[in-house]
Amino acid sequence: MTAKIAEFMNDYLAVLVSALIGTLGYCLLFNVKKSRIIYCCIGGTLTTLIYFICAESGFSLLMQNMIPAAIATFYAELMARIVKAPATVFLIPSIIPLVPGGRLYYTMSAMIDGNKLKADMLGGQTVLIAIGLAVGVVLVSVCFYQIASRPRYNIRFERGKR
Amino acid sequence: METTAQPSEQNTGKITETAEQNLNKATEPAGQNADKILERALDIGEAMLRSGAEILRIEDTIIRICNAYGDGIVDVFTILSLIIVSWKTPDGRSITQTRRIYSYSTDLERLEELNALSRYICANRPPADEIEERVNAIMCDEDKNSKYFKLAGYVLTAAAFAVFFGGNIRDGIAAGLVGIILYAWDFVFASHSKNRVVYSLMSSIVAGIACIFTVNVHIGVNIDSVMIGSIMILIPGIGIVNSLRDMMRGDIITGILRLAEALMIAVAIAVGFGIALVLI
Numbered sequence: 001m002t003a004k005i006a007e008f009m010n011d012y013l014a015v016l017v018s019a020l021i022g023t024l025g026y027c028l029l030f031n032v033k034k035s036r037i038i039y040c041c042i043g044g045t046l047t048t049l050i051y052f053i054c055a056e057s058g059f060s061l062l063m064q065n066m067i068p069a070a071i072a073t074f075y076a077e078l079m080a081r082i083v084k085a086p087a088t089v090f091l092i093p094s095i096i097p098l099v100p101g102g103r104l105y106y107t108m109s110a111m112i113d114g115n116k117l118k119a120d121m122l123g124g125q126t127v128l129i130a131i132g133l134a135v136g137v138v139l140v141s142v143c144f145y146q147i148a149s150r151p152r153y154n155i156r157f158e159r160g161k162r
Numbered sequence: 163m164e165t166t167a168q169p170s171e172q173n174t175g176k177i178t179e180t181a182e183q184n185l186n187k188a189t190e191p192a193g194q195n196a197d198k199i200l201e202r203a204l205d206i207g208e209a210m211l212r213s214g215a216e217i218l219r220i221e222d223t224i225i226r227i228c229n230a231y232g233d234g235i236v237d238v239f240t241i242l243s244l245i246i247v248s249w250k251t252p253d254g255r256s257i258t259q260t261r262r263i264y265s266y267s268t269d270l271e272r273l274e275e276l277n278a279l280s281r282y283i284c285a286n287r288p289p290a291d292e293i294e295e296r297v298n299a300i301m302c303d304e305d306k307n308s309k310y311f312k313l314a315g316y317v318l319t320a321a322a323f324a325v326f327f328g329g330n331i332r333d334g335i336a337a338g339l340v341g342i343i344l345y346a347w348d349f350v351f352a353s354h355s356k357n358r359v360v361y362s363l364m365s366s367i368v369a370g371i372a373c374i375f376t377v378n379v380h381i382g383v384n385i386d387s388v389m390i391g392s393i394m395i396l397i398p399g400i401g402i403v404n405s406l407r408d409m410m411r412g413d414i415i416t417g418i419l420r421l422a423e424a425l426m427i428a429v430a431i432a433v434g435f436g437i438a439l440v441l442i
Contacts, residue, residue, distance in 0.1 A: 018325040018334075022394070025318030028311045030400065033271045086277060088216070088407070089270045092400050101394045102327040105386065108432040112439055130402070137406050145411060 012052050019048035019097045026096050036089055039079050043094030047072040051098060061125060062132045065098055069136025072098075077144045087144075095137070100129040196232065196251040198290040203227040204261045205297050206283075207238075207245050210276050212301075214268035216404060217413040220245070223280045230284040242266070242419045265356070268400050275300045316341035316395055323394040329387025336382030337391030340372045344395055358423065363430040366396055370438025389435055396431050398424040 023044025027037045051068040059067065076091035103126040110119035203224045210220050221238040224247055228236045232252040239246045248258040279296055282288075288296075320341035321334040329337070347368050355361035369392045373385060382388040401424035409417030 015326055018322045020322075021318055022322030022326055025315050025320075025322055028315030029319055029395070030315075031269045031271045031308070031312070033274055036274075085274055086215075086219070086270075088214075088404070089274065092270075092403055095403065096394075096399050097326065099394070099397055099399050101323065101397050102390050104397070104428065104432055105390045105393055105435065108436050109386070109439070112436050134402075134406055137403065138410055141407065141410055 008052075008056070012049075015052070016045055016048055020045045023093050023096060026093050030092065032089055032093065033085075036083065036085060039083065040090055040093035043072060043075050043079070043090055044097055046075065047094050048097045061128055065129045065132035066136040066139075068098055069095060069133045070140045073137045073140040077140065091137070095133065098129075098133055100126045103129065195290060196249065196253075196255070196257055199231045200228060200247060200249055200257055200259055202290050202293040202297070204245060204247060204259055205294065206276060206280055207240070207247075208261050208263055209297055209301050210273065211240070211242075211245070211263050212266045213272040213276065214266065214270070214400060214404065215273055215276075216407050216411065217241070217416045218408075218411045219277075223277075226284050227280060230287055240413075241416050272300055313342070313345050316345040319395050320344075320391040322391075324387045324391025327387055327390045329382075329384055329391070333382045333384050333387040333391070336373070336376035336388045339376055339381065340369055340388065340392045341395060343372045344369055344392065359426045359430050362396060362398075362427045363434045366393075366431045366434025367438050369393075369396065370435040371442060373435075374438060374442045393431060393435065396427075398427040401427070 020041055023041050024037065026044075027040045032040055047068045050071055051064065054064045054067050072094040073091060076087045076089075076094055079085075079090045080087035103122055107119055107122040107126055110116075110122055206227065207220045207224045210223065217240050220240050224238050224245075225236045228234070228247075228249050234250045234252050236250075237248045243263050245261045245263070246258070247260075248256060250256050276297075279293075279300065283293060317338040318341075321338035324337035325331070325334045344365065347365060351364075352361070370389065373382070373388045373392055376382045376388060377385045401420050405417045405420035405424060408414075408420065
């Protein structure tokens with residue numbers, strides 16, 4: 001088991017470090033408050049780690065992206081409640097390593113080469129990943145929002161009120 | 163209305179320092195000042211929308227601020243480019259104000275500060291002038307170092323994601339250089355652009371040409387990785403996430419607007435890099 005973990009880390013260490021630095025860069029790009037950056041970086045690295053664990057375990061492309069997105073959202077909502085900041089602050093940097101920038105590029109590249117079959121396949125995968133991310137985010141967020149649901153304003157037509 | 167202002171626990175930093183002094187100030191009930199208060203509430207709403215807040219948060223903030231100064235029914239309608247508020251004040255008048263928003267970007271630090279400010283307003287009810295001052299302070303403070311942090315953000319994002327998507331160290335360095343070029347491009351032209359889709363198209367043509375150049379002078383090795391690294395700077399990740407969060411909370415219109423824009427930007431990026439590849 002430990003040997004397996006060591007092998008895994010050996011394969012993915014460079015990728016994890018680059019995800020960490022990339023998340024840090026994204027935080028700076030969108031001016032996240034300096035004291036929150038550390039949590040965002042932890043989130044980004046965690047998401048990447050889970051993504052690769054899912055990929056190694058042989059989940060489908062959709063699930064590979066849905067599970068890390070769900071966990072990233074859970075992490076962001078949890079941190080928002082612990083640190084008392086909007087959840088967006090943690091969610092956006094945490095989820096950024098999952099964004100299919102690579103597939104978008106290869107789709108475009110295949111289209112320019114005139115390889116329609118490849119372009120269709122990659123384009124479909126890009127959309128599938130985007131759907132996976134969306135479902136992952138929505139599934140978890142909905143649970144949190146149901147707990148603290150939309151307050152009722154503008155009560156005009158109710159008994160005992162005006 | 164009696165005023166029992168209590169400093170909120172969640173206010174931090176400079177806001178807590180002045181909270182003590184403000185307890186002595188005469189807090190004004192809504193009445194003659196309702197117009198002013200509503201205008202300031204709209205200021206905060208606009209500032210939040212410009213910084214990239216969700217719609218529910220904005221509507222919630224405006225309603226809470228108005229109701230902190232006086233009872234009455236507040237109706238808010240917000241989409242990506244417009245805020246409409248109508249307030250039936252305690253003295254029986256109806257006040258309506260609208261605000262058109264032309265441009266917006268994402269600044270998560272400002273968003274957090276505005277959030278803290280609105281909490282402070284609801285707890286302490288400062289006079290309208292003070293609110294104006296504080297919003298201006300948040301929206302106009304340009305930290306001297308913020309430029310360097312932003313530049314570092316461009317470089318680190320491009321370099322790290324070039325490596326992340328299968329490049330080597332040299333690709334990372336090349337993508338970092340492209341990040342510097344993109345930063346300079348944004349620094350000069352970003353404030354002049356009205357249409358984000360067209361602007362993304364232009365940026366990605368510039369980035370694409372820069373990527374090809376870095377590979378031609380043998381800094382980068384794989385053109386693919388360098389380009390993907392610089393795509394990650396331009397990609398509208400925040401737009402998509404915010405659109406999802408809006409749609410989930412019932413603001414379908416804004417969600418669709420944000421999603422449409424994000425998709426158009428994604429297509430514009432692909433087209434822009436494609437044009438660069440075809441040109442050179």
